[in-house]
Amino acid sequence: MILRIQFLAPLLAGAVSLAVDAQIPVKRFEPVSFSQVDITDHFWRPKLDKVATATLQACIYQTEEKTGRIRNFEKVKRGQHEKHEGIYYDDSDVYKALEAIAYSLKNRPDAELEKKADEWIDKIAAAQLPDGYLNTYYTLVGLDKRWTDMEKHEDYCAGHLIEAAVAYYNTTGKRKLLDVAIRFADHIDATFRQPNRHWVSGHQEIELALMKLYHQTKNDRYLKLADWFLDQRGRGFGKGKIWDDWKNPAYAQDAEPVKAQKEITGHAVRAMYQYTGAADVAASTGDAGYMTAMKTVWEDVVYRNMYITGGIGSSGQNEGFSVDYDLPNETAYCETCASVGMVFWNQRMNLLTGEAKYVDVLERSLYNGALDGLSLSGDRFFYGNPLASSGKTARSEWFGTACCPSNIARLVASLGDYIYGKNDSGIWVNLYIGSNTTLKIGKSEVPVKLETNYPWEGSVRLTVNPAKKTPYALHLRIPGWVSNVPVPGDLYRFTEAGKTAPILKLNGKPIAFWEENGYAVLERTWQKGDVVELELPMEVKRVVAKKEVVAANDRVAIQRGPLVYCVEGIDNNGQAWNLLVPDQTTFTTQLYQVSTEPVVAIQADLPVIGPSADGSRVVTEKKKVTAIPYYVWANRGKSPMQVWLPTKAKQVKLVD
Ligand code: FUB
């Protein structure tokens, strides 16, 4: 990837010649909706509950009492020309919180919470104009200015409204918000696509949302509109509107038409939402143009521009990508929303290709870069997720731009979406998360029960209970980290090969399996009570980065299962930057408690550098060092932290 700073001459629509887009098969398999999955998992269930009881409460308090987000809707209804409070995109936080509430109500019904959501929906509906337009910022500051500034997120807010509406309808069956969303989508279609009035969305989001609306309503107007929005990019229509002399077209993924893009550029969240929407369109139209482009862009992300935590977007300056291998640790931006976006996009790529490598990346972003954004208490957040801290970093209650809290809330609450896939002849298990579901395979209902203590242990037990004997292929993902590929490509590698291989048993007996696209495949006729057991080796592994990643030179990271570890000062006499990890270090695992979270910690006796007892010299002593999963750091006050641990003395530092 190259950081682009030049401008493209505006191109006329239609003058751009795109390769003729071949057809691709539509999805290899369908995701199984969270609404059909009951999560029982030891690791995740408490987190779903925490989102329901703490995170959503924090979002509601901040949205309705501490800030004016809900008041803006009330002001529109009153129509007394009152002042808009906050930032022009603040409506989106209301919608994202509603969407998270919708998923959470499915996981954990709560009459009070539903009442609150209904109250908000009444206020939102009352703020919609008769022509379908809905945006508190422009309605309060002057409707004459609406749809004049592509950067002002009107369509982004519309997208989040649509996502919330579809989710709320699916959980509750209540149509009010869905009807509001449909009216707004129709308004946008009539304003832009039908007259072909050029509009490059300043922040992609509406594309993926319209695809949800299309699937919900089966009205292909929304599919066409999503495709139209994608097709607006890269033709110069954004010049002076969403990019000018400091923001270049690459910032807004507007340097090339989406189907011609080859490199990841610009704002990370915008990029992730764009490619998610493009994959959704491709899945419905069979148009290979988006997929061909996205496979190359994906390699640019994963091979050259992704942190070991699955975080992306290293630069705070553009909230996004800079140049290849520029992955600093302490200043890593790694916005929580960008990791959430990685989960969305990689899920779509997996469904379209059937390849497990996308879930390897999804899992890395989910368990590390994204989950780090949420405190164990559920009510503190990280916006950026650095890989090192000198001890001054703390989670916040909220942010002026508050996209991240409700984004991590909606991701965790909709976790059930990412576990299983299915088609008429197969079941795919992508994530090992304790859960129950019933899948329709052909004409047969197949109840599935997944039990595990993942990610702490590697044993997974899957029981299937079809009412009658049913033939299908069961695909169990063999994570890349098992087979010595921490991440597709060669950006990161383990220093040693794994010592053990995964074992698969059917009804208690080891069974041979073949691997296809990263899945162990068991094809047979299944019957009630069949049990498959998978044993994934949970070894502690050392990871090194390609030498081009200067910030990881002479350093090693530790990974066990899908979890990346870090050393935090609070477990290590207040220091985390003063140790060395020699090549032959032996690591042990230890059950450990980090605040409210029981974890598996990793320990080793390591050379630790510090002042002698009398303070007269610097000495090196062997001390027991404890590393904890990255996602739990910064839950016990401020202290230094590092993911990439020095292997050479020159990288060692003492911080106060
Ligand atoms: O612009 C809306 C959101 O605010 C973006 O997704 C975040 O990166 C932050 O800029």
Ligand code: ZN
């Ligand atoms: Zn964010």
